[in-house]
Amino acid sequence: MGVLEGRFEESVITTSLEQAINWARESSMWPMTFGLACCAIEMMATGASRYDIDRFGAGAFRATPRQADLMIVAGTVNYKMASRVRRLYNQMPDPKFVIAMGACTCGGGPYYKYGYNVVKGVDLVVPVDVYVPGCPPRPEALLEGLMRIQDKVKGMKDLTKNQPLDVPIPSRTGYVLVPPELSTPELADAWAKKNKELATPAKA
Secondary structure, three states: OOOOOOOOOOOOOOOOHHHHHHHHHHOOOOEEOOEOOOHHHHHHHHHOOOOOHHHHOOOOOEOOHHHOOEEEEEOOOEHHHHHHHHHHHHHOOOOOEEEEEOHHHHHOHHHOOOOOOEOOOHHHOOOOOEEEOOOOOOHHHHHHHHHHHHHHHHOOOOOOOOOOOOOOOOOOOOOOOOOHHHOOHHHHHHHHHHHHHHHOOOOO
16 A cells, blocks of 8 residues: 555545455444443434434444344343343344444343343353443443444455354353352242342331
């Protein structure tokens, strides 16, 4: 590219087919309309007029995975929802990208220890490209994650993104150990009674 630069008139741009395709892809990311929990409110705020995600070419939220190339997993992923997330991911055309938005999505968040029904990281279900931590992350953080996705698209070399190995859907067994205070029914009852007493408001 360096040999050809500056050798033509001002209105002529020289580039490669690969760079032109990557520029078109990064300038027209189509996210899927997909929100699971409270982080989806921040995602909606990012698409509204104050932050205007359409400035980055990603404002066309699609209602079907077959027209989307970006999945923003915004919110807590339960085991019941994990298979649906995987199905939607499989229905998206290649190349496709995933943003894990929020602490619950990245690693279980506040439900990591006692949330028996919460997947401890959506990367157990689908391959994640960018993690956006926070509880919930602000719209600026999501925009930063989108820009990192655009950097990935800009650096693509083979016209298609190499897909990782198939990741199985997690099951409830073997991923999270039961805490010691819940290991037996007696200890679990004592722990529940203690929490109930601590939650009782003090009388004036």
